[in-house]
Amino acid sequence: MALNDRVPPNPARPDRPRKARVPTGPALRVDPIGCQAHGLCAELLPGHVTLDEWGYPILPTGPVPPELLAAARAAVRACPTLALRIASE
Ligand code: SF4
Numbered sequence: 856m857a858l859n860d861r862v863p864p865n866p867a868r869p870d871r872p873r874k875a876r877v878p879t880g881p882a883l884r885v886d887p888i889g890c891q892a893h894g895l896c897a898e899l900l901p902g903h904v905t906l907d908e909w910g911y912p913i914l915p916t917g918p919v920p921p922e923l924l925a926a927a928r929a930a931v932r933a934c935p936t937l938a939l940r941i942a943s944e
Contacts, residue, residue: 880918881941883927887911889938896939899930912939 883904885896892910903923905913919927919941931939 878917881924881927881943882916882918883914883930884940884942885912885914886938886940889936891936891938893935895933895935896930899933900926903927904930 883896883900890911892906894906894910894912896912897904897906900923903915903919903926907913927941931941
């Protein structure tokens, strides 16, 4: 099933499908120049941040789940190069 199959039609323009809502919220972002692959963020957020084969973080594209926000803020504070941040979307 495609995403638009679950979105009801736009009542004002039934010929056009309504745009699907993308979840928004605070999301982790990394400065790829500033990051020096310490891996601390992955240690502090296991299961949310993983590391690539060189030790650079792979961040999820969506917002940080509310239950992980405190840990995400701690990871931002702990990043030794200040490369990790939380961006509001
Ligand atoms: S803690 Fe900071 S410097 Fe280390 S991998 Fe994560 S973002 Fe990069």
